[in-house]
Amino acid sequence: MPDKNLDKLAFNLFKIFSQYEASLKEHGYFQSVNGQKIIVDWDKFVNEKIGSNFIEQLAGKSSAAEYILENPPMKQVVNEHNQVVWQQVPNNDRSVQTLFGHISRVRNNLFHGAKFNGTWYDPDRSRELMKHALIVLMHFKDKVE
Secondary structure, three states: OOOHHHHHHHHHHHHHHHHHHHHHHHOOOEEEEOOOEEEEOHHHHHHHHHOOOHHHHHHHHHHHHHHHHHOOOOEEEEOOOOOEEEEOOOOOOOOHHHHHHHHHHHHHHHHOOOOEOOOEOOHHHHHHHHHHHHHHHHHOHHHOO
């Protein structure tokens, strides 16, 4: 049975993430690979526009960043049997680059079907990661406009 609340949360995350990426490209935060592929340069953006004091900037919303940093989304890797498997991600890095890297992985895990394949995989954890990612992205949205 579909979870409409999770579906809406995912839609909102996709929407704001897409707005970020479009704006970042528009403002020159990207790298070109042989003129054939564009890679959005999140690290350059967060270094220049947000900085290392991101927790202080979040103020009363800092628990959203802390949650993501403490409970980072897992990543998919290929094991020795050439199978795609989940791998834990260390939670010892507390940088702004790592925070936005984790937020990107939340989006990627959803978008590429790893967390949603007709039914929600670990819906409670997915909800928390999406909710906290949205809080952070909404807070810093003015940095890309």
